Amino acid sequence: MPFKRSLVQRELDDSSSDDDDYMIFSAARIMHTYSNTKRSHGGSVLGHRVIYRDREGGHNRMFQDYLAVNPTYGPQIFRRRYGMSRELFLRIMNVVEAHDDYFVQKRNAANVLGLSCFQKVTTAFRMLTYGVPADATDEYVRIGESTTLESLRRFIAAVVDIFEDEYLRYPNETDTARLLALGEQRGFPGMLGSIDCMHWAWKNCPVEKQGQYKGHVDKPTMILEAVASNDLWIWHAFFGMPGSHNDINVLHQSPLFANLAEGTAPQVNYTVNGHDYTMGYYLADGIYPS
Structure with a gap:
């Protein structure tokens, strides 16, 4: 039995895992080949409908729309629809593909060319x-629901593995110097960034928890606290507090000032109105203390 499972897993790993149709068909075919039990039928799973999505044609249309030399939709529309420039998108897509073999386009067990990295990342x-x-992008991207969910899960894991150490961390001394210089250019010497909280709706919040997760927003939410510089570099993120909390309650429980309390934060020196300061500050609204 372990031998059979390893063969099935190897076959599926080598395939593109493009949708349930071919995965189930491949697994059924392999198990039929290596099983000693005689079955009354062969081929694909009985009652399972195979959808021909024309995945290769879908990739070609998407490529012409956004990545061709003369795309149908130019850089401004790309930025609006993807939330970033095309150059940044390509950088993320290429490093994700190099990091996780799942995003490499390959042929599945039926020798059919699978989804491209562009389709999965899109x-x-x-x-x-x-x-x-998950199934809302099927008509354009030509991707099954289960593959969409798996692509999302692997994409998030890859982005965290690749970029966390560089783009989601406390500022070091070099970063602090750059942030202070940017703040001073805009008339805020000693300013390290902007801090605020936002509410994220929790659509499927259990009924028994809705009172705890409702605040000024009339639906269950969870709160994200973030510190960002003017170029949207996120220096701090603290997520998951119930929506009944306000910003100052969240700040009291977040690890934002842990390094400062432990004496390990980078030194910040600046002068305002003749007073010398050794501690940076964040731009915030009126609910925060001085």
Whole structure:
């Protein structure tokens, strides 16, 4: 039995895992080949409908729309729909493909060319950008629901593995110097960034928890606290507090000032109105203390 499972897993790993149709067909075919039990039928799973999505044609249309030399939709529309420039998107897509073999286009067990990295990453971006359900991108991207969810899961894991150490961390001394210089250019010496909280709707919040997760927003939410510089570099993120909390309650429980309390934060020196300061500050609204 372990031998059979390893063969099935190897076959599926080598395939593109493009949708349930071919995965189920491949698994059924392999198990039929290596099983000693005689079955009354062969081929694909009985009652399972195979959808021909023309995945290769879908990739070609998407490529012409956004990545061709003369695309149908230019850089401005690309930025609006993807939430970033085309150059940044290509950088993320290429490093994700190099990091996780799942995003490499290959042929499945039926020798059919699978989904491209562009298709898998696009469907992940569409779900993250617009909050659409998993099957909402099928008509354009030509991708099955289960593959969409798997692409999203692997994409997020890859982005965290690749970029977390560089783009989601406390500022070091070099970063602090750059942030202070940017703040001083805009008339805020000693300013390290902007801090605020936002509410994220929890659509499927259990009924027994809705009172705890409702605040000034009339629906269950969870709160994200973030610190960002003017170029949208996120230096701090603290997520998951119930929506009944306000910003100052969240700040009291977040690890934002942990390094400062422990004496490990980078030194900040600046002068305002003849007073010398050794501690930076963040731009915030009126609910925060001085």
